[in-house]
Amino acid sequence: MSQAPLPFNETPEAARARRRRSWAIALGCVAFVILVFVITVIKLSQNAIIPQRY
Amino acid sequence: MSPAAAKRLDETPAATGDYIQLLKPRVMSLVVFTGLTGLVAADTPLNPVLAAISVFCIAVGAGAAGALNMAWDSDIDALMRRTRARPVPTGKVSRGDAAGFGVVLSLFSVMAMGMAANYLAAGLLAFTIFFYAVIYTMWLKRSTPQNIVIGGAAGALPPVVGWAAASGHVPLNAWLLFAIIFMWTPPHFWALSLYTSGDYAKAGVPMMPVVKGAKSTRLQILIYSLILAPLGVAPAFTGLGGRLYGLVAAIGGLLFVGFAVRLFLSKAGDAPTTGEDGLYTERPGSKTARDLFAFSLAYLTLLFFVLLLEHLVSRL
Structure with missing residues (x-):
């Protein structure tokens, strides 16, 4: 069975580098989601601990 | 993109390290250090995680400005011994990719700073990136011998950004x-x-x-x-x-x-x-x-x- 041709006529090395870059972008996106979540939790907890005065 | 440049990009595909090099890590380390000093010197109690995120945003913002600088200056970088091994002049990263990387990181860092600290710090960070990438790189650097005097404002702002992140004022x-x-x-x-x-x-x-x-x-x-x-x-x-x-x-x-x-x-x-x-x-x-x-x-x-x-x- 012949090997499927690589997309965009790229070399195997270029394909590997592209996959690594794609992984880096994916990890960056996940990190950003976690960052926003952490900031939100901290900000909410800061507001929550303000005692109510009536 | 010319066929020669496309061939060069294909022959030397960009690795993750090339994108890190676009961030000018050595310059970034000094910026982080001065930004952190400003943040601590403000003597304002700040959640340590939010403080760390603020410093991270200053680092990413500085890196973004570096990437935009390398995208714009690739023609002159190729002529100088000190800069000709950078990712854009060597053809590892295209100018467009470097510029896109810089813009995305700029937006990310300013947005995250606004969320983690306050809008004053975010605004100052945005101004710092704009000043370095547009005022210094695109305008002053090639037009006046006072380039680094006026452009130096961009490098001097990180402690102010850090201070604003901690206290909300400067x-x-x-x-x-x-x-x-x-x-x-x-x-x-x-x-x-x-x-x-x-x-x-x-x-x-x-x-x-x-x-x-x-x-x-x-x-x-x-x-x-x-x-x-x-x-x-x-x-x-x-x-x-x-x-x-x-x-x-x-x-x-x-x-x-x-x-x-x-x-x-x-x-x-x-x-x-x-x-x-x-x-x-x-x-x-x-x-x-x-x-x-x-x-x-x-x-x-x-x-x-x-x-x-x-x-x-x-x-x-």
Whole structure:
């Protein structure tokens, strides 16, 4: 069975580098989601601990 | 993209390390350090995680500005020995990719700063990136020998951003830190350019030694050093720095002026700058310039380190 041709006529090395870059972008996106979540939790907890005065 | 450039990109595909190189990690480390000092010197209680995120945002913002700089300057970077191994001139990363990377990181860092700290810090960070990428890189760098004097404002803003992130305002002491870095920048970079001016001339960048000559540059370095030395001590009198800071700044300032006087009396930069000299290659007569360049780095690092130390200790 012949090997499927690589997309965009790229070399195997270029394909590997592209996959690594794609992984880096994916990890960056996940990190950003976690960052926003952490900031939100901290900000909410800061507001929550303000005692109510009536 | 030309077929030749496309072929080059295909032959040398960009690795993750090339994108990290676009962020100018060495410049970023100094920016992070001064930004952190501003944040701590504000003496405002701040959640440690939010403080860490704020410093991270300053780092990413500085990196984004570096990527935008490399995207715009790839033509002249290719001509200079100091910069020709960067990812864009070597063809590992295209100009478009570098610019896109810089824009995305700029938006990310400003947005995250706004969420983690406040809008003043986010606005100042956005202004810093804009000033470095547009005002300095696209406009001043190629048009005036005062490029690094005015452009130095971008490098001087990180402690102000850090201060704003911690406290939500920027008092006079924050601007004092700005002023110290602002006045430090010309002697630091002109000392460097005195022994790399051949590179700048080849690329058509109007650095001071190229336009006004070495003698005028040495005089201006001395003038800026004479202003910087007392300015460096000023925080000891405004309550920002303590006695240790005052002592270190006074001794450091005297040494700085000493190195500047020695450089002024030397022939640094007078020798022809043809050939393949590296960044730290010592040409005849250039030792004094190289010494001031090295000392200026140590001076600024030490000032901010002592300030950071004093404020951290005072919190214990």
